[in-house]
Amino acid sequence: MANIKPFQREKILDTALILFTKNGYFNTSVQDIRRAGEVSIGSIYHYFDSKERIAAQLYYDLLADMEQAMERIMSESSGAQERCRKVVAHLFQQAEENPKTLQFILQGRLSDFLPDEKPICSSRPFELMRQMVEEGVRTGEVREIDRIVGAAAVFGGVLRMIQLHLDGVLPKALQEYEEECWRCAWSAIAA
Amino acid sequence: MANIKPFQREKILDTALILFTKNGYFNTSVQDIRRAGEVSIGSIYHYFDSKERIAAQLYYDLLADMEQAMERIMSESSGAQERCRKVVAHLFQQAEENPKTLQFILQGRLSDFLPDEKPICSSRPFELMRQMVEEGVRTGEVREIDRIVGAAAVFGGVLRMIQLHLDGVLPKALQEYEEECWRCAWSAIAA
DNA sequence: AGGATCAAAACGAACATTCATTCTAAATGG
DNA sequence: CCATTTAGAATGAATGTTCGTTTTGATCCT
Numbered sequence: 248m249a250n251i252k253p254f255q256r257e258k259i260l261d262t263a264l265i266l267f268t269k270n271g272y273f274n275t276s277v278q279d280i281r282r283a284g285e286v287s288i289g290s291i292y293h294y295f296d297s298k299e300r301i302a303a304q305l306y307y308d309l310l311a312d313m314e315q316a317m318e319r320i321m322s323e324s325s326g327a328q329e330r331c332r333k334v335v336a337h338l339f340q341q342a343e344e345n346p347k348t349l350q351f352i353l354q355g356r357l358s359d360f361l362p363d364e365k366p367i368c369s370s371r372p373f374e375l376m377r378q379m380v381e382e383g384v385r386t387g388e389v390r391e392i393d394r395i396v397g398a399a400a401v402f403g404g405v406l407r408m409i410q411l412h413l414d415g416v417l418p419k420a421l422q423e424y425e426e427e428c429w430r431c432a433w434s435a436i437a438a
Numbered sequence: 439m440a441n442i443k444p445f446q447r448e449k450i451l452d453t454a455l456i457l458f459t460k461n462g463y464f465n466t467s468v469q470d471i472r473r474a475g476e477v478s479i480g481s482i483y484h485y486f487d488s489k490e491r492i493a494a495q496l497y498y499d500l501l502a503d504m505e506q507a508m509e510r511i512m513s514e515s516s517g518a519q520e521r522c523r524k525v526v527a528h529l530f531q532q533a534e535e536n537p538k539t540l541q542f543i544l545q546g547r548l549s550d551f552l553p554d555e556k557p558i559c560s561s562r563p564f565e566l567m568r569q570m571v572e573e574g575v576r577t578g579e580v581r582e583i584d585r586i587v588g589a590a591a592v593f594g595g596v597l598r599m600i601q602l603h604l605d606g607v608l609p610k611a612l613q614e615y616e617e618e619c620w621r622c623a624w625s626a627i628a629a
Numbered sequence: 630a631g632g633a634t635c636a637a638a639a640c641g642a643a644c645a646t647t648c649a650t651t652c653t654a655a656a657t658g659g
Numbered sequence: 660c661c662a663t664t665t666a667g668a669a670t671g672a673a674t675g676t677t678c679g680t681t682t683t684g685a686t687c688c689t
Contacts (some may be wrong), residue, residue, distance in 0.1 A: 270550075276673080277674075277676085297675075353546075356547050359464065395599075395608065396615050400619070403599075404626060435625050478665055481665055484663090484664065489650090
């Protein structure tokens with residue numbers, strides 16, 4: 248049976264994600280979500296305790312997706328270079344397909360409206376990225392460097408390029424930068 | 439003579455910077471600034487048209503400082519490697535000495551409360567960083583890469599490490615990562 | 630089958646609170 | 660004494676949330 252039930256719930260989340268990323272959490276009122284999502288205030292508060300919980304749910308969902316993607320990369324490939332390459336490919340792909348999602352995760356100041364959350368860099372998917380680097384150091388693929396520095400070095404430039412893309416300041420399509428971006432990233436830590 | 443006049447003004451700006459970076463712009467009320475800065479509402483609105491203008495002033499000041507620093511590096515040194523190295527050193531130093539300042543500039547979502555500002559990456563200091571890379575490509579110090587990719591690659595990891603430091607998630611002191619961080623950064627674009 | 634029953638879901642007006650800003654008046658100092 | 664600065668109560672708009680009501684749709688009973 249097609250569940251019609253969580254339909255409204257999904258609509259609330261989808262609408263909130265769009266508005267939060269477009270205008271920011273604090274510039275989005277619950278009334279805005281009601282209007283744009285064509286749902287009622289009552290429905291919103293039926294499914295969510297508060298505006299903050301909407302944001303929290305989005306955060307959990309998106310983080311879970313990211314974690315799953317990282318786990319998949321970990322299991323489906325081996326070796327630091329192959330794995331890191333796939334992470335970069337995944338990030339570029341997400342930036343095109345689900346820009347809102349990535350924007351919501353990457354934009355800083357999450358703690359402004361989710362004060363109880365740990366910094367996103369402490370989360371599992373980012374920890375997995377650090378593991379990839381660490382393993383590369385052990386196998387000799389990667390230079391002898393701190394895992395945190397390594398992860399920042401290999402993914403920092405990539406994330407920054409994606410940030411630029413999301414800010415709409417790149418003159419060319421994001422994809423056109425991928426290969427070059429990857430070569431720089433890997434050079435940063437390659438043995 | 440000691441100007442007592444802009445004393446209050448400075449106090450307002452200093453207090454606002456602290457509160458904005460600690461709690462975020464939207465979680466800081468004008469009353470909070472009044473209380474923490476021991477100034478009156480009247481004074482605040484005497485010196486600034488609005489809360490937003492306080493943030494804008496902070497942004498201009500801090501961006502001007504950064505621009506000046508970049509100009510100085512441009513004039514006092516030559517060659518991409520030396521210049522980039524000095525930029526990295528400056529950023530690390532600022533992160534220690536004026537963490538609030540850097541945090542205010544680096545944290546995304548500035549456009550949430552300064553909607554009329556261009557993205558910070560379009561600003562002069564960041565443009566200068568791209569110039570350093572571009573020049574390096576011309577002289578052969580840097581590989582043949584897009585200037586934007588290059589700038590993101592060389593400074594992306596550094597900025598990410600500083601971000602981590604400001605988020606308080608680094609296990610060691612920031613300085614201890616500087617040398618390693620720089621080696622990774624330069625490797626990313628070195629010819 | 631078809632009315633009765635009931636819980637889940639949807640609704641939106643009303644409420645209390647918070648906030649940025651305005652305004653009037655007092656203090657200051659040259 | 661006048662201009663500048665400080666003060667803080669007052670204001671009105673906007674916001675997140677509550678709550679009583681209505682609608683829906685499945686299940687049960689006769």
